[in-house]
Amino acid sequence: MKKNIAVTLLGLFIVAGTAHAQISYVNPVGNTPIHMGDPFAFWHDGKYYLIGTTAPGEGFHCYESKDLMHWRLKGWALRKTEDCWATDAFWAPEVKFYRGKFYMTYSGRVRDSNPGKLLMGLAVSDKPEGPYRDLHAPWFDPGYSTIDGHIFVDTDETPWLFFSRNGSKDGYSFGLNYGVQLAKDLSKPAGEPVKLIEASQPWERVKWKENRCNEGAFVLKRNGKYYMTYSANHTGYDHYGVGYATADHPLGPWIKAPENPILSSNKQRGVSSPGHSCLVRSPDAKEMFMVYHSHADPNVPKPSMDRVVNIDRVEFTTDGKMRVIGPTRSPQRMPSGAAR
Numbered sequence: 001m002k003k004n005i006a007v008t009l010l011g012l013f014i015v016a017g018t019a020h021a022q023i024s025y026v027n028p029v030g031n032t033p034i035h036m037g038d039p040f041a042f043w044h045d046g047k048y049y050l051i052g053t054t055a056p057g058e059g060f061h062c063y064e065s066k067d068l069m070h071w072r073l074k075g076w077a078l079r080k081t082e083d084c085w086a087t088d089a090f091w092a093p094e095v096k097f098y099r100g101k102f103y104m105t106y107s108g109r110v111r112d113s114n115p116g117k118l119l120m121g122l123a124v125s126d127k128p129e130g131p132y133r134d135l136h137a138p139w140f141d142p143g144y145s146t147i148d149g150h151i152f153v154d155t156d157e158t159p160w161l162f163f164s165r166n167g168s169k170d171g172y173s174f175g176l177n178y179g180v181q182l183a184k185d186l187s188k189p190a191g192e193p194v195k196l197i198e199a200s201q202p203w204e205r206v207k208w209k210e211n212r213c214n215e216g217a218f219v220l221k222r223n224g225k226y227y228m229t230y231s232a233n234h235t236g237y238d239h240y241g242v243g244y245a246t247a248d249h250p251l252g253p254w255i256k257a258p259e260n261p262i263l264s265s266n267k268q269r270g271v272s273s274p275g276h277s278c279l280v281r282s283p284d285a286k287e288m289f290m291v292y293h294s295h296a297d298p299n300v301p302k303p304s305m306d307r308v309v310n311i312d313r314v315e316f317t318t319d320g321k322m323r324v325i326g327p328t329r330s331p332q333r334m335p336s337g338a339a340r
Contacts, residue, residue: 024331025069027271028308033296034063034071037235037307038092038148038216038276041068041291044102044128048280050309051077051095051104052293057088060106062129067338068280068289068311077130078104078123085137087111089118092216092276095128096151098159103186104132105139105149105161118145118166122186140188147175148276151186152219152250159186160250162196162228164215174199175213177230179251194251197230203261204232206239216276219250226250227322229262229290231275236303238265240273242292244322263292263312263324271327272298273307279314284337288314290324311335 028034037053050063050071062077080090086108093106104123109116121137139149148164159182164175180193199205199212216231226247233239243260247253263274277292293307300306312326 023334025311025334026331027310027312027326027328028294028296029069029311030071030309033308035296035306036061036309037293037305039291039293039309040092040094040278041280041311042095042097042128042278043280043283044097047128049074049095049128050291051093052309053091053093056090059090060093060104064129067283068291068335069338074129077125078106078132084108085111085121085134086119087116089116092148094150094278096153097128098151098153098186101126102128102130102132103135103151104130105151107147107149108138110138118147120146120149120163122149136187142193146178148216150217150219151182154250155221159184160219161189162217162219163193164217165195166215172209173211173213173234175215177214177217177228179217181250196252196254197228197245197256199232201232201243201256201260203239203241203243203264206233207237210234218278220279222316223320224248225320228254229277229279229322231277232261234303235273235275235293235307236305238267238272238298238302240275241265242275242277242290242324246320257321259321259323262322263290263327265298266327267298269327269329270298271310271329273304274310274327282335282337283339286336289335290314290326294327 039052041050048065054061059079060077062074063071065071089109091107102125119138122139123132124135125132145166150162152160178193181190211234241261241264245254245256272295274294296306296308
């Protein structure tokens with residue numbers, strides 16, 4: 001009898017533990033932490049797909065999930081070929097479903113360029129996980145290095161591209177966020193790129209003599225207003241974080257929120273360098289989440305480029321301000337609509 005009771009109690013404990021795991025998550029997400037920088041998650045046909053900077057010298061891996069927490073490696077979304085236009089620096093891929101196809105923007109170092117110029121490529125696939133094949137690669141050359149491409153399609157179906165102009169000057173590195181309208185077939189810009197934002201707020205000036213960077217733009221439209229999330233400072237150091245700006249038109253003027261940053265390092269919680277984010281809805285579309293990277297080990301010497309994937313809730317106040325409920329390391333409710 002005692003043995004049977006013990007077995008029953010053990011079974012109940014296991015069930016309870018399993019139930020707890022199904023109704024909560026803890027950052028970093030994944031069955032084991034996913035080592036990835038610049039994560040980008042998107043939803044299509046009942047599943048999430050996750051890509052990011054995973055193999056800078058070779059290409060991008062893709063993961064699949066139904067709940068934003070439990071991820072399964074699908075394989076290569078895009079992998080460098082012998083005749084590839086880029087040699088390395090395969091960074092920050094994003095995917096946009098547009099006119100029945102999946103389009104991937106990504107960055108790479110142009111072969112035989114001097115000094116190693118960074119440009120963006122545009123690849124296409126019939127499936128969200130790929131494989132993707134280069135369509136326009138490099139995509140276009142404005143005369144300076146470009147990274148962190150983000151395609152935003154407005155409610156009137158006009159496609160826009162946001163990206164970071166990357167470079168160095170007078171001993172410091174910089175990133176400037178630009179925007180431009182795209183041709184309807186995404187083949188090229190439909191005008192001249194416009195500078196939208198640059199490092200300007202106090203939290204973006206912590207190492208001003210070494211780094212002046214805004215990058216990683218992500219744009220959404222809410223109640224007729226445009227919101228741009230972006231990252232500032234150097235991703236390898238503790239002061240990297242996320243801010244946002246608002247505008248009445250995709251090309252601005254963009255006004256940075258005075259309450260920035262909305263996501264930053266928190267050593268008490270064990271979070272260092274949260275940033276390069278995207279926004280995605282919960283499975284039932286009732287909640288919004290920010291997907292971002294942070295240092296895998298917050299205590300290692302900096303700079304560190306070993307990063308892992310996190311998700312945290314995003315809310316909007318009644319007066320339209322955006323805030324992130326994070327960064328978190330404690331158990332959080334699973335996204336609404338996720339299977340239990």
